[in-house]
Amino acid sequence: MVAVQETIDQVKAIDVDQYKYGFVTDIESELAPKGLNEDIIRFISAKKSEPEWMLEWRLDAFRRWKTMEEPSWARVHYPKIDFEDLHYYAAPKTAEGPKNLDEVDPILLDTYKKLGIPLSEQEILAGIAPEHRIAVDAVFDSVSVATTFKEELAKAGVIFCPISEAIRDYPDLVKQYLGTVVPVTDNFYATLNSAVFSDGSFVYIPKGVRCPMELSTYFRINEQNTGQFERTLIIADEGSYVSYLEGCTAPQRDENQLHAAVVELVALEGAEIKYSTVQNWFPGDAEGKGGIYNFVTKRGDCRGDNSKIAWTQVETGSAITWKYPSCILRGDNSVGEFYSIAISNGYQQVDSGTKMIHLGKNTSSRIISKGISAGRSQNTYRGQVSAHRKAKNARNFTQCDSLLIGDQCGAHTVPYIESKNATAVFEHEATTSKISDDQMFYCLARGLNEEEAVALIVNGFVRDVIQQLPMEFAVEAQKLIGISLEGSVG
Amino acid sequence: MLEIKNLHAKVDGNEILRGVNLTVKPGEIHAIMGPNGSGKSTLSYVLSGKEDYEITEGSITYNGEDMLELGPDERAAAGMFLAFQYPIEIPGVATMTFLKTALNAQRKARGLEEMPTPEFMKLVREKAADLNVTPEMLRRPLNVGFSGGEKKRAEILQMSLLEPTLCILDETDSGLDIDALRIVSEGVNKLRSPERSMIVITHYQRLLDHIVPDVVHVLSKGRIVKTGGKELALELEKNGYADFVDEKAA
């Protein structure tokens, strides 16, 4: 008993004071004045030299947002966000203008180095074999400061650039797809994002192309009191394949920071998109102060027949997570997958899950969710699986496992299942377990200390999901699980 | 050298060990026999530092060090190893991964570098082959879905890899057929050395045909009630434990 109690104390103590990425980059940034109105939106749009249609799109979203109310159905509690008390645009001053790597502020590059991002092309070229290279589109607060490997990707016909650039350079593609997966009025946060989104990634993989490298964005929230509103749009044309990695960190702050991103994926006939996220934003300190509020809308549309979209996520950070990466299985025989590890500790509140919307014939989906709650955290899995009238032979398998560490945390599972077609078969399995005293003792008797034992057992618990991650991320994720659950290990 | 003096231990308010005295010198093998419920497993858990037990009296020292001051992991680092009567399942953790984590944890505790992976793999393969542990089994999560025999072989594999100086084997023979018993016993016998002590806990004499002890003790109702040579085991096999159970421990 005592052994486990000590572990609980350690886990509680890990706190987040240890948050490894809690540093602030001292760089002058250009801020929009606080508050939100049409002028701010015009300011953002002008900063990005956007065409008129884009500004109109934003303004339209803003007018609709003003009529909407913040949703309250999620199992998360937080003080009311004052949307007038936020900056909606922040850019490092030096990041304006052309974005070739040599012109990037060395302080920024240094920040990325601290984050472990191999941004500098030379470093990447020197260190990593070509087939393992990752193209990085780094988002520093609101502006994408550098994109590596652009040229090589261009040779393959792949477009990978900040979305602000895509709006200027590929307006037809953007116009054709933006807002078609997550409509402007989808939900409160998505509508807000549509009005004020600052930057994010744009990816287009042409017909039949297998993207020659993993694409990656590192998100980082630096500026105080800024909302971060990325917008990502990935289009995989017929028969193409892309694997996209998203990593997130944010510095430690007292105040809470708001993050409301929108990610849209479109897979056309026979295309496959694999989207992996490792998120370790600042979760708040030991008392539950500070941390990121993460309200994200992520959705993939299997628009073509035989297409496939897989979401894999490892969530360890944020004070509040509200996130449901979803798949619309529109094309016949399309496949949606969701693999998730959500770790909550301290006072974190996680309400996450997925939606699998079966519209086409013979569509199938698979959900593997692993929730780990420690400290005083609350971890909710919320999953919706539905079959439309025409979704003949729709199949879903859901496995939802929760692991509790200590007795002051909570794990909740909220499945919504809805079938309008009699041939649909949905299976749902759920388990809740604890690390048992016997397991702890067994590991300790073999010489592992308590932290090592917890990390080992938790890594075993999440193995099915870790195996879905690309190699580079799997290693990082395992380390991260260690960091977020260990006490004193530096 | 292990010295247990007047050891009393309670669990949930019940006194299970009621004054155990035992000295095991380097190189010696002691068998502890006794009827079910006499406190054999309790003794093994108390020796390895399981938290559920309250030590109300007595002492345990190993090589002069007070073991009651140390946690289970520190006792492991001090050279103690318990082969469990009922090995615990660790879902999702491949046996190979577990072995590596345990070995490196102990090396770290002793101030040694991690063992390089190729060297480790080679070592495990050798030891596993001796115990008939297949590579396939090494990939499976530890003890999950293992048969009784597989579990016991996996315990002995851990023991031979970690090279403890004090081995406690709790009913390692239970659940083994005769061939498995031979393989496991050979594995244990390989580890016999002048520096290494063993406490072999068993209900039945047959294990002691394979692992021949220097001393045999009978534990009854939480006390050692008789000590003798290996012939004591044969005597018990013939007459059963009835004499000791009735005796109300003198």
Ligand SMILES: Nc1ncnc2c1ncn2[C@@H]1O[C@H](COP(=O)(O)OP(=O)(O)O)[C@@H](O)[C@H]1O
């Ligand atoms: N957690 C416990 N609570 C109460 N009694 C226990 C507990 N664990 C073991 N015992 C009792 O202690 C006695 C000794 O058990 P054990 O050490 O497992 O015996 P053995 O291994 O010799 O068969 C038994 O009577 C058993 O019922």
Ligand SMILES: [Mg+2]
């Ligand atoms: Mg027993």
